[in-house]
Amino acid sequence: EKLGVEPEEEAGRDEEEDAAKAMDRAEAGEAGCSRDAPVPEEPGGVPWLVPEGGSSSRVIVHVDLDCFYAQVEMISNPELKGKPLGVQQKYLVVTCNYEARKLGVKKLMTVRDAKEKCPQLVLVNGEDLTRYREMSYKVTELLEEFSPVVERLGFDENFVDLTEMVEKRRQQLQSGELSALTVWGHVYNDQYVNLHDILHVRLLIGSQIAAEMREAMYNQLGLTGCAGVASNKLLAKLVSGVFKPNQQTVLLPESSQVLIQSLNHVKEMPGIGYKTTKRLEALGIRSVHDLQTFSSKILEKELGISVAQRIQKLSFGEDNSPVTPSGPPQSFSEEDSFKKCSSEVEAKNKIEELLASLLNRVCQDGRKPHTIRLIIRRYSPENHCSRESRQCPIPSHVIQKLRTGNYDVMTPMVDILMKLFRNMVNVKMPFHLTLLSVCLCNLKALTTAKKGTIDYYLTPSLSTTSHSGKRSFKMKDTHVED
DNA sequence: TGGGGTTAT
DNA sequence: ATAACCC
Numbered sequence: 001e002k003l004g005v006e007p008e009e010e011a012g013r014d015e016e017e018d019a020a021k022a023m024d025r026a027e028a029g030e031a032g033c034s035r036d037a038p039v040p041e042e043p044g045g046v047p048w049l050v051p052e053g054g055s056s057s058r059v060i061v062h063v064d065l066d067c068f069y070a071q072v073e074m075i076s077n078p079e080l081k082g083k084p085l086g087v088q089q090k091y092l093v094v095t096c097n098y099e100a101r102k103l104g105v106k107k108l109m110t111v112r113d114a115k116e117k118c119p120q121l122v123l124v125n126g127e128d129l130t131r132y133r134e135m136s137y138k139v140t141e142l143l144e145e146f147s148p149v150v151e152r153l154g155f156d157e158n159f160v161d162l163t164e165m166v167e168k169r170r171q172q173l174q175s176g177e178l179s180a181l182t183v184w185g186h187v188y189n190d191q192y193v194n195l196h197d198i199l200h201v202r203l204l205i206g207s208q209i210a211a212e213m214r215e216a217m218y219n220q221l222g223l224t225g226c227a228g229v230a231s232n233k234l235l236a237k238l239v240s241g242v243f244k245p246n247q248q249t250v251l252l253p254e255s256s257q258v259l260i261q262s263l264n265h266v267k268e269m270p271g272i273g274y275k276t277t278k279r280l281e282a283l284g285i286r287s288v289h290d291l292q293t294f295s296s297k298i299l300e301k302e303l304g305i306s307v308a309q310r311i312q313k314l315s316f317g318e319d320n321s322p323v324t325p326s327g328p329p330q331s332f333s334e335e336d337s338f339k340k341c342s343s344e345v346e347a348k349n350k351i352e353e354l355l356a357s358l359l360n361r362v363c364q365d366g367r368k369p370h371t372i373r374l375i376i377r378r379y380s381p382e383n384h385c386s387r388e389s390r391q392c393p394i395p396s397h398v399i400q401k402l403r404t405g406n407y408d409v410m411t412p413m414v415d416i417l418m419k420l421f422r423n424m425v426n427v428k429m430p431f432h433l434t435l436l437s438v439c440l441c442n443l444k445a446l447t448t449a450k451k452g453t454i455d456y457y458l459t460p461s462l463s464t465t466s467h468s469g470k471r472s473f474k475m476k477d478t479h480v481e482d
Numbered sequence: 483t484g485g486g487g488t489t490a491t
Numbered sequence: 492a493t494a495a496c497c498c
Contacts, residue, residue: 068498152498153497153498154497154498155498156498157497157498270496270497271496271497272496273495273496273497274495274496275494275495275496276495276496307495373492386493386494387493388492388493389492389493390492391492
């Protein structure tokens with residue numbers, strides 16, 4: 001109210017028809033009056049009522065590291081700095097630094113094409129993701145210090161919901177400080193900033209926090225990256241890529257239509273992938289505008305109501321999906337691709353390698369996997385993407401061995417994996433595989449369950465195995481095929 | 483095309 | 492168990 005912002009200056013604001021849902025998430029810990037405040041009828045609400053009305057407008061930052069693997073490699077070996085550098089997996093250059101990009105190297109180029117374009121290109125092997133993964137989690141943890149709600153996307157992107165942090169800072173602004181508020185980094189579309197508009201003020205504070213985050217990433221981890229600040233994840237992600245390397249951009253609500261219309265094709269919209277793009281093209285939908293104006297009814301019949309409604313909202317820049325804290329990983333997997341694997345022995349050797357690495361990782365994590373999965377890809381000239389998998393519970397006596405640090409946990413697990421393998425592959429017939437992957441998932445914290453407590457009986461590894469040894473053997477034999 | 487990840491059905 | 496999505 002201090003700012004005397006007029007209700008009518010909300011032209012072009014898109015946000016959150018879903019005020020009720022947003023309230024449900026924002027409600028915890030808010031002032032007691034928040035639920036009783038009059039709910040604004042219009043989407044987004046009256047600007048000066050928004051904070052008390054339960055945060056229907058959010059401030060989200062998307063943080064995107066510059067050519068992440070290449071940066072990690074240059075930190076590992078500073079002699080690589082200043083040289084065109086590519087990170088290689090098999091015969092692909094999966095990413096490269098900006099020196100290499102200037103010389104024409106692109107992401108996911110084959111090594112042959114890249115070397116042809118750029119003979120001086122230095123290549124390092126990046127098939128072992130360990131150091132990338134470790135640095136990736138350091139970044140997420142650093143961001144979590146700003147605000148605990150951090151969602152990872154791959155190894156090099158994070159979303160942070162800054163709504164609460166921004167509101168705290170805004171309320172602490174002294175009267176003179178508001179007029180001195182400035183944007184950090186770029187304003188998308190060079191839009192005019194109105195300090196009388198509370199949404200502008202909040203996004204500017206978001207840009208300030210984004211700058212602090214990037215500064216901390218550089219000072220503490222030596223990493224550079226981009227950031228985008230906007231009112232939802234979709235827009236934050238789109239705007240973070242506008243100025244590219246090591247810069248940041250804030251999107252003010254009035255320019256969101258310009259941003260999404262700047263996309264040349266629906267396939268550039270995050271959330272619309274390969275398959276959906278193909279189906280949309282079959283309907284004659286190519287541009288964002290095509291999708292905006294296409295019949296909702298027909299779209300729902302073609303794609304299903306869920307996908308249809310979600311992507312059509314995306315086409316208007318609307319995205320009410322929350323920033324979901326990622327927390328520790330849900331699964332650990334290791335894979336290896338190759339030209340050909342056609343014997344069981346060969347497969348077993350590869351599987352043993354994959355499993356050995358996984359056990360190291362899972363051991364460091366501390367939690368215990370309760371499910372194991374084997375994934376294969378069969379050779380086929382066309383249908384390349386398709387994978388098959390088999391999974392089964394990990395017998396509890398094996399989980400126990402993980403817990404006690406018993407040395408031979410490999411043998412029983414390899415036995416299980418080979419049973420899964422033979423369940424998928426008829427080893428009496430010729431076969432040709434091009435990928436093997438092992439995944440440990442269904443991770444559970446080791447509860448300090450004591451005998452006689454509820455936890456004890458609800459912990460499968462304790463309540464099924466320790467009472468009868470025979471039963472645990474039976475579990476192994478029958479459940480492995482699952 | 484690599485070596486990972488997630489959620490929905 | 493698969494299929495879609497993300498990097």
